[in-house]
Amino acid sequence: MLFIVAALLLLGVVLGTVAHAPLSFSLAAGVVIAAWLGIFALRERNRRRHTQAH
Numbered sequence: 001m002l003f004i005v006a007a008l009l010l011l012g013v014v015l016g017t018v019a020h021a022p023l024s025f026s027l028a029a030g031v032v033i034a035a036w037l038g039i040f041a042l043r044e045r046n047r048r049r050h051t052q053a054h
Contacts, residue, residue: 018026 018029021029
């Protein structure tokens with residue numbers, strides 16, 4: 001329960017920060033985060049394929 005409260009508090013702080021940041025900065029940060037998550041997902045997918053085959 002404490003973890004959920006901390007996560008919601010952190011989410012509120014991050015959303016508050018994004019609300020005051022310029023739109024171009026927010027979009028650029030969103031693109032960087034999306035690319036990072038996409039690369040991570042592809043690496044995990046490839047790693048699981050290789051470990052299951054052997």
